[in-house]
Amino acid sequence: MGHIVVEVMPKQEILDPQGKAVVGALHRLGHRDVTDVRQGKRFTLTVDGPVTEAHLEAARRAAETTLSNPIIEDVVGVYELTDQTVAEHAR
Amino acid sequence: MGHIVVEVMPKQEILDPQGKAVVGALHRLGHRDVTDVRQGKRFTLTVDGPVTEAHLEAARRAAETTLSNPIIEDVVGVYELTDQTVAEHAR
Numbered sequence: 001m002g003h004i005v006v007e008v009m010p011k012q013e014i015l016d017p018q019g020k021a022v023v024g025a026l027h028r029l030g031h032r033d034v035t036d037v038r039q040g041k042r043f044t045l046t047v048d049g050p051v052t053e054a055h056l057e058a059a060r061r062a063a064e065t066t067l068s069n070p071i072i073e074d075v076v077g078v079y080e081l082t083d084q085t086v087a088e089h090a091r
Numbered sequence: 092m093g094h095i096v097v098e099v100m101p102k103q104e105i106l107d108p109q110g111k112a113v114v115g116a117l118h119r120l121g122h123r124d125v126t127d128v129r130q131g132k133r134f135t136l137t138v139d140g141p142v143t144e145a146h147l148e149a150a151r152r153a154a155e156t157t158l159s160n161p162i163i164e165d166v167v168g169v170y171e172l173t174d175q176t177v178a179e180h181a182r
Contacts, residue, residue: 001126007133007180022134022158031153033146035092036137042098043113046127055124062122067113077180089098089168 002051004059005085007077008068009040043067044081051080093142095150096176098168099159100131134158135172142171 010016016038023037045062047055056078063075079085101107107129114128136153138146147169154166170176 005180009133009135019134025157026136026153029153029157031149033138033149034136034153035139038135040133040135042100042131042133043110044100044129044131045117045125047124048126058122058124062117062120062125066116066120076177079180086167089096089170 002047002049002055003081004045004047004051004055005077005079005081006043006045006059006063006067006075007040008043008063008073009038009076011072011074014072040073040076041067056080093138093140093146094172095136095138095142095146096168096170096172097134097136097150097154097158097166098131099134099154099164100129100167102163102165105163131164131167132158147171 010019018039019037022039023034026034026037043063045059060075060078063078064070068075101110109130110128113130114125117125117128134154136150151166151169154169155161159166
């Protein structure tokens with residue numbers, strides 16, 4: 001069983017009201033160092049067996065066509081979730 | 092100017108109706124290899140100047156208290172967004 005991560009973020013030029021709300025909340029809570037927040041989506045896709053290049057290719061296609069709205073969002077990442085990535089991202 | 096990524100996912104034991112809807116859509120579009128999808132959130136926090144350990148510590152606190160709901164969500168990643176991470180995640 002393998003896992004693929006797909007990361008989707010609002011395009012730079014698109015207003016992000018959720019992100020603005022979050023940055024406002026962080027400021028009220030004293031996190032004044034944070035000057036901006038953007039909120040996007042993170043999907044994990046599970047596939048049977050190990051992740052192959054064909055799986056990643058299909059995930060890239062799905063990311064562009066189904067998991068994101070290309071008018072307002074960018075796909076910023078499509079990669080296999082390995083023990084190493086999990087460890088690198090975790091606290 | 093530095094960037095910190097915060098990744099939040101629904102807990103394993105929590106139903107994820109958005110993810111279920113996405114896996115259904117992928118199946119209808121022929122992506123039969125995908126057996127499960129979970130949908131979470133990805134935040135990028137912008138800070139002035141380079142990212143310090145204090146920034147990361149504050150981001151971890153904010154992630155647990157403000158950016159996620161600990162009842163139903165796990166913070167799965169808090170890390171600095173570097174040129175290297177961008178390249179590794181991109182297609």
